Amino acid sequence: MQKRKLGNSGLEVSAIGLGCMGLSYGYGPATDRPQAIALIRSAFERGVTLFDTAEAYGPFANEELLGEALAPFREKVVIATKFGFESGKVEAGLNSKPAHIKEVAEAALKRLKTGVIDLFYQHRVDPEVPIEDVAGAVKDLIGEGKVRHFGLSEAGAQTIRRAHAVQPLTALQSEYSLWWREPEKEILPTLEELGIGFVPFSPLGKGFLTGAISANTKFDSTDFRNVVPRFAPEARKANRALVDLLGEIAVRKKVTPAQIALAWLLAQKPWIVPIPGTTKLNRLEENIGAAGVELTSGDLGEIADVLARVTVQGERYPAHLQARVGR
Secondary structure (H helix, E strand, C coil): CCEEECCCCCCEEECCCEECHHHCCCECCCCCHHHHHHHHHHHHHCCCCEEECCCCCCCCHHHHHHHHHHHHHHHHCEEEEEECEHHHCHHHCECCCHHHHHHHHHHHHHHCCCCCEEEEEECCCCCCCCHHHHHHHHHHHHHCCCEEEEEEECCCHHHHHHHHHHCCEEEEEEECECCECHHHCCHHHHHHHHCCEEEEECCCCCCHHHCCCCCCCCCCCCEHHHHCHHHCHHHHHHHHHHHHHHHHHHHHHCCCHHHHHHHHHHHHCCCECCCCCCCCHHHHHHHHHHHHCCCCHHHHHHHHHHHHHCCCCCCCCCHHHHCCCCC
């Protein structure tokens, strides 16, 4: 697989990474552990070198899973994990106090079976802790050799600037896809100016852009999409128009809608590295295959026409989670 560098940091990773959250958390029951380990190792065998996790995925189970799966080739991969929630639990609220950040790092190193975290993100901006203090804590960890690179997730442009002034950011991780293009307004220009890479999560619209989800799809009771307004049945029905139009382009290109969605992201900037997640080997191979899909200027123009014609329905988060993004 092709490699990309995240901004000016020099950190080189595969053009497409693997978001590991869904193996343990968020999308229903956790994947059987041996199966999950096999999938992660299959990703590495196929050229993936960026693996994304967080203490909150489980909590802790996903980091432990990743540590075991990547142990045989730890030095050949980049592991990204995150801090920022009290006790690693999203429902317990935010905690990015410097002492807590350092405690999380120590615990994550053990769970990941490693001596260094390659990329350490603040999971969500904590309004109670100045971002300069957060950046300073990670700068200390970098100085101690426990962390290599600093990142933020779902942060606003001014927060990015303030953090970057204390400890240069390697990457921002936020949602970005054909059905959530908000970062284009202010975030992408800021990242380009500062030389920061961008790692889009949910690049396939939490599965919707694959074409596999209809208005009648039933999610597991523990699947967080049940509370996402964009996945309400009436929104799904309306949003199907986008998938159908992209599907027509995919048929002509002899690729899948998911591959169109990922290739479109890769075509936006050379420092964008999407991290689609999956629990299935065939989907993993499909996602990786997107790195080889070339979209011409004509293809991109046609996609732009589709995006101009379809207004995506429904908010991407319920209100209590939306309050935590873009700060």
